[in-house]
Amino acid sequence: MELRISSTENIKPSSPTPDHLRSHRLSFIDQLSPRAYLSMILFYSAGASPEHLKKSLSETLTHFYPFAGQFKDSLVVDCDDHGVTFIEAYLTEEDMSEVIQQAKANILEQLIPCKPHESTRVEHNLIVQVNYFGCGGMAIGICFHHKIADAATAANFLKTWGLHARGAGAGDTNDFKHVVYDSNSIFPAQDLPDMSVNLGLGLFSLDPVVKRFTIEGEKIASLREKVVKAEPYLDRPSRVEVVSSVILGALLAAYGGLRDDDEEFSIPPPKNVTAIFAVNLRKRMNPPLPEQSFGNISSAAFLNLQIDGEKKINHSSLAGQLRQSIRMVDDQFVRKLYAEGEILNILKAVEAQGSPKSKKVFVISSWCKMPFYEADFGWGKPVSVGVGARFTDAAVLVDSCETDGIEAWVGLSKQDMARFEQHLGVLAYTS
Secondary structure (H helix, E strand, O other): OOOEEEEEEEEOOOOOOOHHHOEEEOOHHHHHOOOOEEEEEEEEOOOOOHHHHHHHHHHHHOOOHHHHOEEOOOOEEEOOOOOEEEEEEEEOOOOHHHHHHHOOHHHHHHHOOOOOOOHHHOOOOEEEEEEEEOOOOEEEEEEEEOOOOOHHHHHHHHHHHHHHHOOOOOOOHHHHOOOOOOHHHOOOOOOOOHHHOOOOHHHEOOOOEEEEEEEOHHHHHHHHHHHHHHOOOOOOOOHHHHHHHHHHHHHHHHHOOOOOOOOOOOOOOOOEEEEEEEEEOOOOOOOOOOOOOOOOOEEEEEEEEEOOOOOOOOHHHHHHHHHHHHHOOOHHHHHHHHHOOHHHHHHHHHHHHOOOOOEEEEEEEEOOOOHHHHOOOOOOOOOEEEOOOOEOOEEEEEEOOOOOOEEEEEEEOHHHHHHHOOOHHHHHHOO
């Protein structure tokens, strides 16, 4: 794919950040987030002029001012209105619909302005790359510094940018007064051991295979009904929970050593997998935090699973176990986890499991119901939302555009992916 960079520009907030807001302190959860980029791509069937996007981006930065700042040290962002990088790119020979359909990682990563796996090069808090296709389509690739933003923050930023682009956000500041929430007051920063500095960086890599698997809404609904019948003592599971059960079922088979006779392996198959599920805390805190709250306001639910290549995978049981694990993550659980430092002991244990000796760690992050598809810049909502990073032993779940379906972006080693995508559950429910 031939991509031409037309211009690179620094965009500053349209209004200066007040002095009393100049220092943005990281929370304990921010500290534990990886020093890497969180990236996504929004595809549109048509686009607007770069100047219109730059102007509305400048207006949006006045509400999300830490993005336009610079790290003063490891715990403080100096909100000095330094600005963000805006890149304008053109792909005159490419058809956007084919790029979306093929969903090849080596193509998609050219549409984002960063390499998420290159953690040592995280120099900017926000970078934007607007890609114009010859067919008239447009893709906005955007990278957020993960130390100060989670996926919910990213989605709310994009939605707000769209509001300003349409002129809908200019006069109502009440919608934005709670954007930058002081989560440090709930989860104060702490002195951390060295192991915390690189937590999560193992997810980002050039080596794994990342593929998109789509599960249609009808099949998800059927799966939910099956779980209810098989596990009547449980409430009806969510879309994300049943899709995650399909992924975990195939994952257990992939990790479990269902291998061809002629393959040679230098390491034995793992015996256990720790599944980690990212959980948005905004509605789970007491009292609830504003939905548009800025920062990493998320925790994790942990599920330990035994890998048994001889045992039939039970999706209903997996969905039930997952639901119970996620339900445990409430206000009391989270405050104890972070206030008493218990999370560090858990993460140390998980980090020790990350070796390929006997245990595996797999991370699932759901972007479902986050307002990515509400990022309307005046020419309509996105026709697709993609993930621009390569990652290993992880999955990102994204809503499909027009249905109740879910797109699962799964990253595994080449060896594990070959077994994963041939699992009966994946073949039966995905396309």
